[in-house]
Amino acid sequence: MILVTGATGQLGSQIVENLLTQISPSEIAVLVRDEEKAKELKNKGVQIRIGEYTNPNSLVAAFKDVKKLILISSNDFNDRFGQHKNAIDAAKQTGVKHVIYTSMSMNDIETSPLKGFLEDHYQTEEYIKQSGFTYTMMQHSLYSDVIPMFIGEQVLETGVFFPAGEGRVAYASRTDLAEAISKIVVSDAFDNQSLPLTNIENYSYADVAEILTELSGKEVVYVSPTPEVFAETLKGFGLPEPIIQMSLGFASGIKNNDFDKPFPNLETILGRKPQTLKDYLQSVYIK
Template identity: 35%
Template structure:
């Protein structure tokens, strides 16, 4: 029996990529795919392909419940709200889970993060941990994708670091297996298209974990530009990020990534992306080579 699949946040980069893989990689009929967003006009291109577009706002439980009506499987892509002064994002996610329960959704999928338990140094980890707990408490079958850090996240630091020749970090000898956003989207789409209703949790990573120094060496190999890694304290890094014009709360979030890396909480490497998607993952070196001009100027 064909199932109806809904993707929230469909106008975002991950959401669009998941829908494109449903259509083009896994050959899911467009009529079985629902794309939800606060602004449906932003998805005119998907509507033109036959995808059903519905309005849904994570701050409006009724709009979510209406969007989820008649849907078998819902992928909740975590929202971009990261206000450290309240639990806004967690509340949004809990609203979506409650709406799915009321609408009779049979399976919930969610994009979380690796090791989100309360001891995590990452300042927004509880948003993900709390959402996972809400999903499990709902009684709905679930698939949780604990997405590792994207290779694309390196754009936040590398261009400036390459330009100056110095990469300031507090990650120490911690390792990260950066993965391609599109690779993770393919894995998520595979899970969404799968007929299984068994509850599972996957950690999605890239194929190899590197220290900051090893990433810098790869950057030098690809760009020909020497990049010196400078290890500093969390406090010094926070001040440096703030001095670059980043608001304090977001600066603290950025530095908490490094603290998490230093603690070894994101050093894992799994084969979940390749197992789910059926394709080889893009290596970090391939990512750097493909984006050499954007990174090195």
């Protein structure tokens, strides 16, 4: 039995849909907090297990008879490592053999401006290894899908305004990553490996502006403001302080080239080239 956590989320739901094209639904279970949200999966024959990372007893019950656990990192940053630890301990207690974890591909967490925000991924990796599981660490690049969060919906009118300097990112789409993860899970070829899953090219925000200019026929300018000016601008839009700080943190990490290294693993696993930034931006901004 393969169990996918976070299965009604954006990544988890796509992983499950991809798994359903490869194995029987009777071999798939999902961990959800709200059974109602998983009704369609239940109708397809997927087993629904109720639980959450902050409730260890619910995880022990949910992981019964599971051999492979796809542990999707929590999006609740309040003691995220503690939540992951609960899941890993429950997996150990119930006899799970293989843990597949969605981690991050970064050049050096120790020198990253995002260390305080993302180091829990590497703490989780280490705890999985120490716990004696067969493991696969799926070290994701930043999703292409975060770009609209950083540059906004009206970018063709406003231009790209983001304090990332000349930093580059090997962005990969969530859809490509979900497909690759499903292939990894049903194979034994990736046991005890850490796999950076990135695009085969990297891109700057100047590239984003240039591509949008080409696609739209409008001149889209890139401005990299100071962090202070950027923060004040976001405050002017009424955004909450945690969102502002998260945006500043990622801009700083990108400017530091924390995510700029491309790796071939994603292309190899997919058996095709990953979605390009141009294709992604066209799907979002050009109707």
